[in-house]
Amino acid sequence: MVEFDEDIFAAGNCFDWNEHPAQPGLFCPFAYRLPPPNLGAIFAKDLAMEYHYLGNTSEWFFLARKNAEKVIARNEQYLKSSRASPPVHQATVRLSDYI
Numbered sequence: 001m002v003e004f005d006e007d008i009f010a011a012g013n014c015f016d017w018n019e020h021p022a023q024p025g026l027f028c029p030f031a032y033r034l035p036p037p038n039l040g041a042i043f044a045k046d047l048a049m050e051y052h053y054l055g056n057t058s059e060w061f062f063l064a065r066k067n068a069e070k071v072i073a074r075n076e077q078y079l080k081s082s083r084a085s086p087p088v089h090q091a092t093v094r095l096s097d098y099i
Contacts, residue, residue: 002031002042009033014053014061028053 001011010032020027026048034041047053053061 002033012047014047016065017054026052026054 002008010030012028012030014028015023015026017026018024028047028051029044030047031042031044033039034043052058
């Protein structure tokens with residue numbers, strides 16, 4: 001997403017515990033553009049290696065999960081698809097809040 005759209009500075013997708021089919025435990029791939037002089041270069045890492053986002057200090061992931069659960073509860077099509085594969089919880093946050 002970051003690679004293909006210059007308007008996007010950063011993006012991540014944090015999975016709940018053991019929800020990613022190929023990655024046990026926590027997994028949160030995250031990519032962002034580096035500032036000048038490396039403008040245009042993109043750095044990617046797994047935020048779960050440095051940040052336990054399921055902990056009490058991670059309000060952004062907790063709120064995203066609760067919002068996703070509400071959407072799933074209200075919409076039958078999500079219930080049907082979640083039986084085939086577990087739901088993925090995502091959150092969009094401002095990076096400036098965490099820098």
